[in-house]
Amino acid sequence: MRRLALILFALAALAPALFADFGDGGDYSGGSSDGSSSSSSSDWGSSSSSSSDWGSSSSSDYGSSGGGSGEFTSEDAIWLGITVVVILVICGGSIISQSISARVRYKAAQAEQAAPAPDWAEPIRATDPNFSRVLFMDFANLVFVKYHEARGKQGKREMILPYLGKSLRQTVMNDSTSVDGVVVGGRAVKGAGYDSGGAFVTVIFRANVFEIVGGARTRTFVEQALTFAAPPNYQTPAPDKLMALGCPKCGSPEELALDGRCKSCGASADAEKGWQVIAAAQIKREVKGPEQRRIGHFNRGLDKPTIFDGNLGAALRELHARDTAFSLEAFRRRAEHIFRELQEGWAARDVARLRPHLTDGLFNSVRFALTRNDDLRLQYVCADINIYKFEVARIEHDAFYDAITVRMFCTMVDYALDAQGELFKGDNKSKRDYSEYWTFLRRSGVSGSHDAGKCPSCGAPLDKINMAGVCGYCNAKIVSGNFDWVLAQIDQDEEFRG
Numbered sequence: 338m339r340r341l342a343l344i345l346f347a348l349a350a351l352a353p354a355l356f357a358d359f360g361d362g363g364d365y366s367g368g369s370s371d372g373s374s375s376s377s378s379s380d381w382g383s384s385s386s387s388s389s390d391w392g393s394s395s396s397s398d399y400g401s402s403g404g405g406s407g408e409f410t411s412e413d414a415i416w417l418g419i420t421v422v423v424i425l426v427i428c429g430g431s432i433i434s435q436s437i438s439a440r441v442r443y444k445a446a447q448a449e450q451a452a453p454a455p456d457w458a459e460p461i462r463a464t465d466p467n468f469s470r471v472l473f474m475d476f477a478n479l480v481f482v483k484y485h486e487a488r489g490k491q492g493k494r495e496m497i498l499p500y501l502g503k504s505l506r507q508t509v510m511n512d513s514t515s516v517d518g519v520v521v522g523g524r525a526v527k528g529a530g531y532d533s534g535g536a537f538v539t540v541i542f543r544a545n546v547f548e549i550v551g552g553a554r555t556r557t558f559v560e561q562a563l564t565f566a567a568p569p570n571y572q573t574p575a576p577d578k579l580m581a582l583g584c585p586k587c588g589s590p591e592e593l594a595l596d597g598r599c600k601s602c603g604a605s606a607d608a609e610k611g612w613q614v615i616a617a618a619q620i621k622r623e624v625k626g627p628e629q630r631r632i633g634h635f636n637r638g639l640d641k642p643t644i645f646d647g648n649l650g651a652a653l654r655e656l657h658a659r660d661t662a663f664s665l666e667a668f669r670r671r672a673e674h675i676f677r678e679l680q681e682g683w684a685a686r687d688v689a690r691l692r693p694h695l696t697d698g699l700f701n702s703v704r705f706a707l708t709r710n711d712d713l714r715l716q717y718v719c720a721d722i723n724i725y726k727f728e729v730a731r732i733e734h735d736a737f738y739d740a741i742t743v744r745m746f747c748t749m750v751d752y753a754l755d756a757q758g759e760l761f762k763g764d765n766k767s768k769r770d771y772s773e774y775w776t777f778l779r780r781s782g783v784s785g786s787h788d789a790g791k792c793p794s795c796g797a798p799l800d801k802i803n804m805a806g807v808c809g810y811c812n813a814k815i816v817s818g819n820f821d822w823v824l825a826q827i828d829q830d831e832e833f834r835g
């Protein structure tokens with residue numbers, strides 16, 4: 338109880354700061370203002386951008402997808418969400434910067450001056466050695482999405498219940514508002530630790546929640562702090578099991594019976610507690626109108642210095658030691674290929690070009706956003722992509738994943754026309770100059786590099802990748818990071834916290 342009080346106190350204390358912390362902004366993301374001034378204009382950007390249609394974050398369901406089925410229905414595509422990487426702690430640090438010529442320079446002096454990043458996961462790893470920040474944030478995002486989707490279901494689709502503490506479970510059961518889609522635009526850890534009650538992590542989510550109100554679909558921006566807790570000495574399971582959100586005891590993916598028991602093993606929702614949401618605090622809630630016309634390029638944060646992780650130099654050396662075939666240059670080529678495919682595929686509405694390179698969650702958000710654009714009948718134009726700077730900002734490794742976050746700087750022609758051919762977003766007279774932090778993932782233990790234009794499993798062309806990210810030639814799910822780097826998250830300059 339004392340711990341809960343402390344957590345609530347911490348949340349209350351931090352609430353005012355949150356507004357400053359997350360950019361303001363647009364669509365589903367930003368928070369405080371609706372104005373065009375805030376938009377950074379990236380269409381999938383995390384945050385502030387209005388456009389940020391598919392959200393930086395989003396989800397992925399590596400390994401196993403929420404429903405346990407390998408195939409995506411269009412409904413699943415919208416709902417299955419899991420975030421992907423995360424990166425939360427502000428840190429200063431060493432710099433590894435790679436210019437476009439692939440020259441790598443390392444400023445050791447700066448690395449020495451900066452304190453290493455405080456790693457919020459450390460105290461948890463002391464008793465749960467396989468605890469992975471990347472995986473946990475993915476899981477937290479999935480729970481956040483499922484938690485909202487469980488509202489208004491009146492006894493149906495309540496698989497999420499074992500992952501909610503008692504009072505929240507009751508709240509969800511009594512909530513009569515149905516939710517027709519959740520797009521997470523940003524998330525950040527605001528507190529974590531381990532005490533006599535076990536481990537806890539508080540995550541702030543910013544999302545657009547599509548609620549059905551009086552028969553109409555209404556977009557509501559919410560900013561919410563969820564506190565997850567696990568009992569003392571709990572061992573977080575491996576990705577496939579954790580992300581399946583099945584019965585915490587037997588893993589059954591079946592929905593719970595109405596009394597909250599697992600139909601397979603009979604365990605009650607409380608019997609086998611793993612990670613559960615024990616508190617949900619609303620920080621902000623705003624009903625949003627339809628998307629507004631936004632002319633001009635908005636490059637908020639472009640002039641901000643890159644946030645490099647304090648441990649970057651050592652992390653790169655360790656990555657080279659683990660994967661002797663790793664080449665920063667090959668990684669850069671792959672990352673830039675994915676960058677171009679994403680820009681051009683988005684503008685062309687060609688999801689087949691995006692699918693091979695995005696984790697499930699990010700892909701779901703992108704697809705969701707494209708559907709929205711269909712409603713608006715926007716035509717995107719994207720051309721002359723010039724990636725002029727490529728800076729590795731953070732390298733992370735744990736029991737399950739390697740993650741590399743890169744700040745990419747780019748100029749390009751970027752605008753959208755409405756159904757009448759009038760400029761709706763961006764600027765058709767000047768190029769956009771901007772940067773974003775892109776985070777790529779790979780399963781730990783994978784090594785080497787492959788041609789980004791081919792299946793990383795069998796080398797065949799990428800022309801038979803289905804919507805679940807499975808290659809039609811070799812049947813491998815290539816978007817899980819099991820074979821090569823895939824894009825998991827995009828953060829806007831003003832959002833990235835290191």
Ligand SMILES: [Zn+2]
Nearest residue numbers: 584587599602
């Ligand atoms: Zn069970």
Ligand SMILES: [Zn+2]
Nearest residue numbers: 792795808811
């Ligand atoms: Zn293949």
